[in-house]
Amino acid sequence: MSKFTKQQQEDLQKRELDSMCVNESHLTHPWYYNIKYLVVGAVFGIVFVKAEIISWFRIQEMFRFQSFHMYGIIGSAIVVGAISIWMIRKFKVKTMYGEDIVIINKPFNKGIIYGGFMFGIGWAITGACPGPLFAQVGTGASVVLVTVLSAIAGTWVYGLMRDKLPH
Amino acid sequence: MFSFISQPWPWYVAGPLIGLTVPVLLILGNKNFGISSTLRHVCAACIPAGIDYFKYDWKKEIWNLVFVSGIIIGGFIAAHYLSNPNEIVINDNLKAELAGYGMQDLSNALVPADVVNWENLFTLQGILMIIVGGFFVGFGTRYAGGCTSGHSIMGISALNWPSLVATIFFMAGGFFAANLLLPFILSL
Numbered sequence: 213m214s215k216f217t218k219q220q221q222e223d224l225q226k227r228e229l230d231s232m233c234v235n236e237s238h239l240t241h242p243w244y245y246n247i248k249y250l251v252v253g254a255v256f257g258i259v260f261v262k263a264e265i266i267s268w269f270r271i272q273e274m275f276r277f278q279s280f281h282m283y284g285i286i287g288s289a290i291v292v293g294a295i296s297i298w299m300i301r302k303f304k305v306k307t308m309y310g311e312d313i314v315i316i317n318k319p320f321n322k323g324i325i326y327g328g329f330m331f332g333i334g335w336a337i338t339g340a341c342p343g344p345l346f347a348q349v350g351t352g353a354s355v356v357l358v359t360v361l362s363a364i365a366g367t368w369v370y371g372l373m374r375d376k377l378p379h
Numbered sequence: 380m381f382s383f384i385s386q387p388w389p390w391y392v393a394g395p396l397i398g399l400t401v402p403v404l405l406i407l408g409n410k411n412f413g414i415s416s417t418l419r420h421v422c423a424a425c426i427p428a429g430i431d432y433f434k435y436d437w438k439k440e441i442w443n444l445v446f447v448s449g450i451i452i453g454g455f456i457a458a459h460y461l462s463n464p465n466e467i468v469i470n471d472n473l474k475a476e477l478a479g480y481g482m483q484d485l486s487n488a489l490v491p492a493d494v495v496n497w498e499n500l501f502t503l504q505g506i507l508m509i510i511v512g513g514f515f516v517g518f519g520t521r522y523a524g525g526c527t528s529g530h531s532i533m534g535i536s537a538l539n540w541p542s543l544v545a546t547i548f549f550m551a552g553g554f555f556a557a558n559l560l561l562p563f564i565l566s567l
Binding site: 223226227229230231232234235236237243245246247248249250251252253254255256257258259260261262263264265266267268269271272273274275276278279280281282284285286287288289290291292293294296297299300305307308309311313314315317318319320321323324325326327328329330331332333334335336337338339340341342343345346347348349350351352353354355356358359360361362363364365366367368369370371372374377 | 384387388389390391392393394395396397398399400401402403404405406407408409410411412413414415416417418419421422426428430431432433434435436439440441442443445446447448449450451452453454455456457458459461462467469470472473485487488489490491495496497500507508509510511512513514515516517518519520521522523524525526527528529530531532533534535536537538539540541542544545546547548549550551552553554555556557558560561564
């Protein structure tokens with residue numbers, strides 16, 4: 213962390229607010245290094261569609277205990293993810309560029325309860341969490357673009373009201 | 380081989396592949412798996428409106444936006460080149476329940492074509508399903524600090540206990556909405 217300037221650290225702290233997926237890298241790379249994430253995303257999107265994870269019907273089955281499918285997917289993903297992170301921590305695995313892999317656990321706040329419950333409602337109604345929304349748009353369900361825009365609006369309103377909400 | 384690929388994939392193939400995304404992103408560039416933050420980066424990039432929460436260097440998180448662009452492309456590829464020609468097979472009880480609301484169109488396996496369509500968008504039902512539902516996803520995920528990928532998969536995998544709490548409340552909200560709110564919305 214010491215390698216960062218004060219301004220960079222402040223920027224990182226702000227990006228880290230309410231976020232699981234911010235992890236700072238000391239490296240700066242040209243833009244095309246990001247193409248690898250496009251490929252991982254595409255594979256991920258294909259799995260989403262092919263395993264019907266982005267199906268509104270599968271989500272309804274899940275929330276009515278009518279099918280094991282989604283529980284099996286989330287459960288086995290967690291098992292594989294947990295074993296992977298355990299191994300990364302245990303063997304101090306580095307990134308392909310030789311950086312240390314750091315996974316910082318995030319503290320609890322009340323927003324996890326209120327926001328979590330709200331998101332659950334949105335998840336059951338739209339049949340999609342954020343990743344599947346993007347995949348549904350890719351499959352050609354153009355009206356889902358409205359759902360995506362609405363989700364962006366929801367995030368924006370959260371940013372606007374953030375200081376007034378209980379955390 | 381192709382017929383295997385074009386069938387819906389079982390959970391024990393898809394789940395581990397999704398789980399592998401966690402180490403792949405870490406090893407490729409120290410990235411924590413998460414998707415809902417992209418919604419915030421879009422706000423920061425396009426409509427920051429002077430709100431402090433959106434005043435940060437979003438370009439540092441561009442990988443996340445590239446990642447979801449990949450998801451859109453993956454969705455396109457799967458739907459156009461690997462698609463299953465058959466109707467989605469759903470639980471008989473769900474099928475009967477949906478038929479009770481007049482929803483019998485299972486031609487689109489991913490979105491319920493009877494209610495999620497452009498014609499329905501400006502009815503009360505469409506507004507609740509498409510606009511309000513999306514708003515809850517965007518507001519709720521940021522308020523909770525993550526979604527299914529960030530909390531339920533990345534967070535629980537990292538043994539981050541607040542992520543387990545988040546997941547329990549995601550599920551609670553889902554049970555509530557699916558069993559108590561949706562029957563009302565779908566019968567509108």
